[in-house]
Each structure stands twice: as C-alpha cells, then as structure tokens.
Amino acid sequence: MIVYGKNPVLEALRAGKNIEKVLFAHDSHPPHQVVKLCKERGIKLQKVPRQRIEELAGTKKTQGILAILSPVEYVDPHVLFRETLKRNSFFITLDHITDPQNVGNLLRTCEVFGGVGALMPKDRSCPINETVVKASAGAVFYLRLSKVGSLSKALRDFKEMGGWVVVVERGGKDIRSVDFPLGCTLVLGSEGEGVSKSVLETADLLVSIPMQGKVNSLNVSNAGAIAMWEVFKKLLDKHPVDGYNRQC
Structure with a gap:
C-alpha cells in the first residue's frame, strides 16, 4: 500500500501504521515531524529521485514524499526465535535479498x-x-516475519537462546551429509554478494549444495528450497505422520 503527500504520510506515522520505509525526493526536504517519527520508530527514510516517487504513486501530485505500508505485521525477533525453539523447527534469514x-x-x-x-x-x-x-501465494499471512537493524546481532541473540545458525554458502560441508540441528535458522545471501561477512561469523554450520552443470550457481530461491527440504526431512523424522501429510 502506498501513501503519498506530507500530511497523509505524517498521519500514517502518528497512527502507528506498519511502514516499510518513507521515500522523499532528492530535491526536497521531509517535514521535521516525519524525520523525528521515523527515527523514533526505526523506519528507514530514503532519498530518491522525484520520478521514482511519482512512478510508485501513479501521480505527480506527491509533494515529494511517499510511505510504503506493509500488508503484514512484523513481530519482535525474540517472538520468532522462541516459537522456532518451542516447535523445534526452523526459520529463514534473508541477508539483503531485494528481489x-x-x-x-x-x-x-x-x-x-x-x-x-x-x-x-x-x-x-x-x-x-x-x-x-x-x-508467496499468501504464505506471508501464516508466517512470523521480523525486520531488524542488525542481522548479526539478532543471530547472536538467537544463539544465546539455544538456536543454531546454518549458513548456505559455497565452501561448506556437502548439504547431503549434514545432520541439521532443529531449532535453527537457514541463512541465505543475495545472489550478487552472498552472505555478508558479519553474518558468516555467527555461523555454527556452513553448508553447500553440490552442482555439476556448466552454470555455476543456483537462483537463491532454488538454493533455499533445497536447503529447506533437507531440514524438512529432519522434521519428518520427528513427526512422520502428524501435521505432515499433505503432498504436492
């Protein structure tokens, strides 16, 4: 959902709406109250070309400012961590994946x-x-989603709570031979840069997917699917029937 114009954006912030980010035109200045509220709530305030704002809004009458509202409610990362450990399951960590x-x-x-x-x-x-x-085919509405300022700090917190950090990246153990610990996160990096160094330093396990063809990499969503399937097989061992009886 897009909200544009100085007053609508300010009121969305005041109302506590779940805002992904606020964009303002490079040739303008955002209102002081908008800057103040964004800082207080940890909302990213980004300078972009005015044309970008007008394209998103579908109009030139934007006053040079726009807010992107999320259709989902984010949770505190510790809520995500506790539920993962309680269910003895996993969550994914998306390290600067923008597509x-x-x-x-x-x-x-x-x-x-x-x-x-x-x-x-x-x-x-x-x-x-x-x-x-x-x-996602609507899957976002059934998941716990959390956004944090620092992935590495959040992952260290997860580890202190008893969780495991598994990074899917080149140079690791063959994914087929890994006994995945449950109560873990699978970390997936962007296709261009991979997993960032600070996040790599938090890893308990580094796993890789073997490949044979001439193309030397997988799309991150494909690599993630393979890794999640390997963890899911462990979940199936723990729960062979109950809750895992659907087939594609």
Whole structure:
C-alpha cells in the first residue's frame, strides 16, 4: 500500500501504521515531524529521485514524499526465535535479498515445509509488498516475519537462546551429509554478494549444495528450497505422520 503527500504520510506515522520505509525526493526536504517519527520508530527514510516517487504513486501530485505500508505485521525477533525453539523447527534469514519474486518464493517454500517465518534486515531488503504476497501465494499471512537493524546481532541473540545458525554458502560441508540441528535458522545471501561477512561469523554450520552443470550457481530461491527440504526431512523424522501429510 502506498501513501503519498506530507500530511497523509505524517498521519500514517502518528497512527502507528506498519511502514516499510518513507521515500522523499532528492530535491526536497521531509517535514521535521516525519524525520523525528521515523527515527523514533526505526523506519528507514530514503532519498530518491522525484520520478521514482511519482512512478510508485501513479501521480505527480506527491509533494515529494511517499510511505510504503506493509500488508503484514512484523513481530519482535525474540517472538520468532522462541516459537522456532518451542516447535523445534526452523526459520529463514534473508541477508539483503531485494528481489520480491525471490523473497515471495522463499517465504512460500518456508511455509510449505513447516518453517516458522523469516528474519530480514531493515536496510537493503525487499519490502513485503503486493508482489511478494502474490509470489508467496499468501504464505506471508501464516508466517512470523521480523525486520531488524542488525542481522548479526539478532543471530547472536538467537544463539544465546539455544538456536543454531546454518549458513548456505559455497565452501561448506556437502548439504547431503549434514545432520541439521532443529531449532535453527537457514541463512541465505543475495545472489550478487552472498552472505555478508558479519553474518558468516555467527555461523555454527556452513553448508553447500553440490552442482555439476556448466552454470555455476543456483537462483537463491532454488538454493533455499533445497536447503529447506533437507531440514524438512529432519522434521519428518520427528513427526512422520502428524501435521505432515499433505503432498504436492
């Protein structure tokens, strides 16, 4: 959902709406109250070309400011962590994945395979928008989603609570031979940069998917699906019938 114009954006902030980010035109200045509320609520305030705002709003009458509202409610990361540990399941960590189709596909797979939800950074991360909702086939409405300022800090908190951090990246153990610990997160990095160094440093396990063809990489949503299937097989061992009786 898009809200544009100085007063509508300000009122959306005052009303506590779930805002992904606020965009303002590079040739203008956002109102002081907007800046103040964004800072207080940890909402990203981003300078972009005016044309970008007008394209998103579908009009030139934007006053140079626009807010992107999320169709889902985010939860505190500790809610996501506690539920994952309680269910002895997993969640995915999306390390600066910006393509909405990939994010939607990953969330859909996570829900299908019994995952709890996803952890994402506030910066350089795809907003949960209409494209993501559609690509997820509505799975976003059944998942616990959390956005944090620092992935590495949040993952360290998860580990202190008893969780395991499993990074899917090149140079790790063959994924087929790994005995996945339940109560874990699967970390997936962007196709361009992979998993960031600070997040890699939190890893308990580094796993890789063997490949044979001439193309030397997988789309992140495909790699994520393979990794989630491996964890799901462990879940099936724990719950061979109950709750896991659907087939595609």
